[in-house]
Amino acid sequence: xxxxxxxxxxxxxxxxxxxxxxxxxxxxxxxxxxxxxxxxxxxxxxxxxxxxxxxxxxxxxxxxxxxxxxxxxxxxxxxxxxxxxxxxxxxxxxxxxxxxxxxxxxxxxxxxxxxxxxxxxxxxxxxxxxxxxxxxxxxxxxxxxxxxxxxxxxxxxxxxxxxxxxxxxxxxxxxxxxxxxxxxxxxxxxxxxxxxxxxxxxxxxxxxxxxxxxxxxxxxxxxxxxxxxxxxxxxxxxxxxxxxxxxxxxxxxxxxxxxxxxxxxxxxxxxxxxxxxxxxxxxxxxxxxxxxxxxxxxxxxxxxxxxxxxxxxxxxxxxxxxxxxxxxxxxxxxxxxxxxxxxxxxxxxxxxxxxxxxxxxxxxxxxxxxxxxxxxxxxxxxxxxxxxxxxxxxxxxxxxxxxxxxxxxxxxxxxxxxxxxxxxxxxxxxxxxxxxxxxxxxxxxxxxxxxxxxxxxxxxxxxxxxxxxxxxxxxxxxxxxxx
Numbered sequence: 001x002x003x004x005x006x007x008x009x010x011x012x013x014x015x016x017x018x019x020x021x022x023x024x025x026x027x028x029x030x031x032x033x034x035x036x037x038x039x040x041x042x043x044x045x046x047x048x049x050x051x052x053x054x055x056x057x058x059x060x061x062x063x064x065x066x067x068x069x070x071x072x073x074x075x076x077x078x079x080x081x082x083x084x085x086x087x088x089x090x091x092x093x094x095x096x097x098x099x100x101x102x103x104x105x106x107x108x109x110x111x112x113x114x115x116x117x118x119x120x121x122x123x124x125x126x127x128x129x130x131x132x133x134x135x136x137x138x139x140x141x142x143x144x145x146x147x148x149x150x151x152x153x154x155x156x157x158x159x160x161x162x163x164x165x166x167x168x169x170x171x172x173x174x175x176x177x178x179x180x181x182x183x184x185x186x187x188x189x190x191x192x193x194x195x196x197x198x199x200x201x202x203x204x205x206x207x208x209x210x211x212x213x214x215x216x217x218x219x220x221x222x223x224x225x226x227x228x229x230x231x232x233x234x235x236x237x238x239x240x241x242x243x244x245x246x247x248x249x250x251x252x253x254x255x256x257x258x259x260x261x262x263x264x265x266x267x268x269x270x271x272x273x274x275x276x277x278x279x280x281x282x283x284x285x286x287x288x289x290x291x292x293x294x295x296x297x298x299x300x301x302x303x304x305x306x307x308x309x310x311x312x313x314x315x316x317x318x319x320x321x322x323x324x325x326x327x328x329x330x331x332x333x334x335x336x337x338x339x340x341x342x343x344x345x346x347x348x349x350x351x352x353x354x355x356x357x358x359x360x361x362x363x364x365x366x367x368x369x370x371x372x373x374x375x376x377x378x379x380x381x382x383x384x385x386x387x388x389x390x391x392x393x394x395x396x397x398x399x400x401x402x403x404x405x406x407x408x409x410x411x412x413x414x415x416x417x418x419x420x421x422x423x424x425x426x427x428x429x430x431x432x433x434x435x436x437x438x439x440x441x442x443x444x445x446x447x448x449x450x451x452x453x454x455x456x457x458x459x460x461x462x463x464x465x466x467x468x469x470x471x472x473x474x475x476x477x478x479x480x481x482x483x
Contacts, residue, residue: 074097278448298323
């Protein structure tokens, strides 16, 4: 999103006098030297967009690498930004990310995006078009079209990218790969994934109250690409995940942490079809409610992936949220933990099963006694710091330059993973949309009885056109993806 001059004059950025010191300047690596130059400090300068909550912890991990200076901070909400502003007193603070990119692009090397899902793509794309390396919180984007666009842009602009699914740098997923490669569980044909998320309200009507916008929050900027609605309480900082205009539900929150392991183990790319069922919501009068703005309280989506170079046939992947779980495997004892109690991943192969927790942590063969018996040589290099090393890995990649270091979740890998998550959401959304019955009273839900067939090349559902409305969103006027 390129800032228009009219917008720049309208949107004054905030500079806190306590943050500024006379003559202070952090010089980025690309200014200190030309192509191939390594700065004496061997550091990069990072600009953060969205610096409260998860953004705050992301910046902390970058700084802890010892090779990143936090030079610029940007947040639409001064309340959320407060801790980061105090933590990095030399960093300049902006309210509008477009102003920051326009004014300061020569002074930083990389951008960290940790805003609500609906603004990820425009912010990451704008940074990449300036030649900046990008770290984007999961999910990479809000819709499938955006995911494909960012995947292509990372290659076009030759920038170092990483999605914030830190489990992809963990030891657990590498252990799962080694077990699979050793043939311990045979050919995998089915993967089951589950979570207790959402832990925020879903399946509810949009609030009817219209409270005043809190001081320090630029509500219009927070909305960004989303349709305009009046401010409501309790949306910020976390409940926005349950509203389709801003979040992507439980799938967007934990899908990237749980689906990544099957993608890596089996080399999955793009799904060929998806279907879903969702929980019913009943009003006080016992009738089924329909709340189109809100994600359903629970859902079950089933994706099919074509055969890969690591499988003998197609893969069926089940996603369950809202506390729904698959049947316990018979190899698991009645009192033994299934997943981590809240979430889990189960690989079902022709010779056995293996299981892991959230982030693919604590991988286990089933029955659990096999973990004492089976010994497989370590063949894959581990990321220093495991999952926590995900951040330093990106920093090191930025310092080395595009294509010089292997990363755990670059957009070329994170893009297809994100698309699969958003494809499951396509099926969930059409399964939750009623239409009037042609005869009689009430509503029916035709999408709930449909397997959506996916044309990957054209990014289109071929047999149920209503679903295509969610493949690419229509942005609010004044917002675009790139130039």
